[in-house]
Amino acid sequence: MENSAAVNYKRIEKAIAFISTNFERQPSLEEIAEQVHLSPFHFQRLFTEWAGTTPKRFLQYISMQYAKEILSKERATLWEATQATGLSSTSRLHDLFIQLEGMTPAEYKQGGKNLHIEYRVDNTPFGEVLIATTWKGICYLSFIEHNLEKSLQALIAKFPEATFTAGRNEMQDQALRIFHHDWADMPQIKLHLKGTDFQLKVWQCLLEIPKGSLCSYGQIAHEIGTPLASRAVGTAIGSNPVAYLIPCHRVIQSAGGIGGYMWGINRKKAIIGWEAAKKQ
Incomplete structure (x- = not known):
């Protein structure tokens, strides 16, 4: 039976x-x-x-x-x-x-034909990042794992018909301050995200995890009202287009394992340790 x-x-x-x-x-x-x-x-x-x-x-x-x-x-x-x-x-x-x-x-x-995206490469304590903005906010932030060309290809694939310009702007500056300034004294950072309702709900929940704290996939599933959807939560976390600002690195396995990370397990461990040290 x-x-x-x-x-x-x-x-x-x-x-x-x-x-x-x-x-x-x-x-x-x-x-x-x-x-x-x-x-x-x-x-x-x-x-x-x-x-x-x-x-x-x-x-x-x-x-x-x-x-x-x-x-x-x-x-x-x-x-x-x-x-x-x-x-x-x-x-x-x-x-x-x-x-x-x-x-x-x-x-x-039109594949983002009328959308203009400005991007630049910058340094963080965890390696170089590619950050990109539209007029609405941060649309992409990725650690550069191998080389800049591959990272740019990944960005362009999300907006195939948009126009891209290398350049620096205030929105990027504000976002990158999170790596170098007091978290309690940060300006509001605007994000320009596209995703399913479920993905956006998961990403919103990630934003509520305090810096220096950790959460499990199951806890996230419970928080958004879908306690049996841990696997779907993991998939949504893995689709996060904005590294660090949407802190998917703060989610680990319920048994204590570090779990996966798009930009490398060692980088995830380093970020977790860095945040824990700054919390003290």
């Missing part, structure tokens, strides 16, 4: 398959819940625990991915993408892009 965890997993798997197959009809919560023989309330809670997001948001993600496929075609229009995803109006698709991508459908289709 299957245990309850296995039964619930199969229910969520079936629900995800149903949403993925029928997203063009934009099925309601009640209709999806009926497929797995649960009440809408129970299904919503169970789906959120297992998938790390609500059924409605998951449906939006699926719809968004398909709309992006449509818009990637040279002559595709916003109306065609709206029709293909089953949304009721182009304004709904517009709002969805703003919520999930941080840009309008037109901006997405």
Whole structure:
């Protein structure tokens, strides 16, 4: 006889398959819940625990991915993408892009064509970083692991049609002060991020971890209300586009292991030790 965890997993798997197959009809919560023989309330809670997001948001993600496929075609229009995803109006698709991508459908289709990004390389106690800004705020901060060319390629891949200029600005200066100044006397740093609702929720939670403190993946999952989504939390942390400012280095395994880090385990250990020393 299957245990309850296995039964619930199969229910969520079936629900995800149903949403993925029928997203063009934009099925309601009640209709999806009926497929797995649960009440809408129970299904919503169970789906959120297992998938790390609500059924409605998951449906939006699926719809968004398909709309992006449509818009990637040279002559595709916003109306065609709206029709293909089953949304009721182009304004709904517009709002969805703003919520999930941080840009309008037109901006997405143009690959950041009208976006100007200024970047520079600077030194920190943990090696060189590539930092980039839009007019809204910091959009990218990465430790340079191998060489600058690879780091630049990674930045350009995120905004393939944007224009890039090497240069220095005040937003960059303010952000980089975090490595050299008193943390209690820091100006507010503006970030320009794009990500899913779940990713943004995880990144926001990371910002609340005090400097010099550590947290586990499970604790983050619990804090954002999805206690069974530790693996999804780990994936969101691994997608962090802004090193150090969004402190993914402060998250470790519940058993005490250091866990992974995009910019190298040794660098993560060094940062943790440095922060602990400055806290004293």
